[in-house]
Amino acid sequence: TFAVVLGVAGLVLLALRAIPALAGTGRPAVGAAARIWARLVRAVDYRRLLFAYLAMISGVSLQLALTAYWIVFAGGSDEAFVGLVIAGMMGATICATPLWTMAMARLGAKRTALVAAIAYAGASFLLLFVPPAAMMVWAPPSFVLIGAAFAGIQVAPFSLVAHLIHADADDATQGSEALLTGIWTAGEKVGLACGSGMAGLSLAAFGFVSGARHQSAATVEAIGWLIGLGPALLVAAGCLILFAVRPPDQVR
Numbered sequence: 139t140f141a142v143v144l145g146v147a148g149l150v151l152l153a154l155r156a157i158p159a160l161a162g163t164g165r166p167a168v169g170a171a172a173r174i175w176a177r178l179v180r181a182v183d184y185r186r187l188l189f190a191y192l193a194m195i196s197g198v199s200l201q202l203a204l205t206a207y208w209i210v211f212a213g214g215s216d217e218a219f220v221g222l223v224i225a226g227m228m229g230a231t232i233c234a235t236p237l238w239t240m241a242m243a244r245l246g247a248k249r250t251a252l253v254a255a256i257a258y259a260g261a262s263f264l265l266l267f268v269p270p271a272a273m274m275v276w277a278p279p280s281f282v283l284i285g286a287a288f289a290g291i292q293v294a295p296f297s298l299v300a301h302l303i304h305a306d307a308d309d310a311t312q313g314s315e316a317l318l319t320g321i322w323t324a325g326e327k328v329g330l331a332c333g334s335g336m337a338g339l340s341l342a343a344f345g346f347v348s349g350a351r352h353q354s355a356a357t358v359e360a361i362g363w364l365i366g367l368g369p370a371l372l373v374a375a376g377c378l379i380l381f382a383v384r385p386p387d388q389v390r
Contacts, residue, residue, distance in 0.1 A: 257290065340368070
């Protein structure tokens, strides 16, 4: 049921983004749709980058959705500490954004995205080694590292997709740039929904009891594995897809 709802929601988002783009061309809708479809078929690197980003943002969403469960049930802390950890992560993301922008000027957007994704996967994997008894000591700095890497995952792919869209543009597909940008934005929302959905399904699969003050030892252990290994694998999968994306100057 969740997969069906998610698929319908994604199609609705894409349709809402497509309508303004089609209407703004001033041409018959069928002809415009055909040209845009041809553009999507041709934009191989755009599609690869989109799927890579979907995998990465799904991993981020999965981790954020599991953070409260990990801290409260595995670490025995309260919800106030959850807010502190998330605030530290977001603060690191904001502070690291200019640094990733400078890195893009030296390395290029694709290499920067790869470095950021590898850093995020590595920082997530380190959560597997945080002892529950010392979570209040190690969780904040761990999430600061994750937040700093997340800034690169946000900045570099957005820069790369803009260059890819413009590099592959021509007069025959005029107006489709707005649609491709809309698809990217809608894809981000779908990725966030996928990560949260995976978190809910995983918790249910490992016996999480909603509303219970305590969970079984097996469930608590599973949460620890999920929050470290799940995001790391998803972001690593995004890296593998990203390797196949050609730089904008090689698109034509």
